[in-house]
Amino acid sequence: MNRQEAAVEAAGLGMRYAWGRDHVLRDCTFRLPAGRICALVGPNGAGKSTLLALAAGLLRPTEGQLRVCGTTPGAARTRLAYVAQDKPLHPQLTVAATLRLGAELNPGRWDQDAAERVAFGSGLTPGARVRALSGGQRTRVALALALGKRAELLLLDEPMADLDPLSRHELTGALMATAAEHGTTVVISSHVVAELDGVCDHLLLLGQGRVRLAGDTDDLLAAHRLLTGTGADFGPHTVVEEHPNGRGRTALVRPGGALEGGDWLVEEPTLEELVLAHLRNPGAPALLTADATPARREEIAV
């Protein structure tokens, strides 16, 4: 089978912080094909930031393998851009000087126009000092650095959390345009799943440090159905979540056989329904679609 190259590939990936008692990530195996826009979701403490920092080469895994842009995260550093949750920037610099620094650190690949479009899109002036910026303005500058770098892989840790709705819309559009124009892979963590619907074409859902769902969003949605009816027996189907409703019972299932002929209304769930059902039911069996399943572990070792 001819498969698209992987932007990120993990096998048996585990992480335990030096002072932590427990594993933060445990036996994570997944593959993110290049060129996708991947939503990274999961409850607080699931390990999303840790996974992004590992992929950015800022942390070393304690177990397993992680391959980024076909090499080690450390070797891929010049080819990726990482925007951390707290958006670290030099507070004494102006916005213009920050972008100049971005240009100096990324010779040969820096895109000043792209960086300026993002940085100055909402009236921010070049002479403004970073230390005097609001949280949302800092996010703009951090995203401007990331997009100016023309990275192959963007790792964005809750980038939209402190942006106003118009800025979110504008910057989401800028990210999607960049991804479409340059084939950039984007991993974007967020708690606002509804906002990622229609933006992301790939999903990675972590729960308690483990991969719960991974794959193309269309494939994951197609692997689930919402059944609503009065019967109580869901037959051969794997039930992720079931609850009563006005008309009887509704269940999110992974079909294990024919759905026709049952006394059910059958619907495809939305991405938000799929994610929320799995967040509420961490015991549901994990599912990786074919394109999210890595090659054999030894083949991805670096």
Ligand SMILES: Nc1ncnc2c1ncn2[C@@H]1O[C@H](COP(=O)(O)OP(=O)(O)OP(=O)(O)O)[C@@H](O)[C@H]1O
């Ligand atoms: N430097 C650290 N040392 C020890 N434990 C840490 C460290 N950083 C994170 N942790 C722990 O790792 C676990 C996962 O944290 P992480 O920030 O990766 O989760 P998250 O999914 O990004 O959470 P959130 O949605 O709240 O941002 C948490 O239990 C956290 O306390």
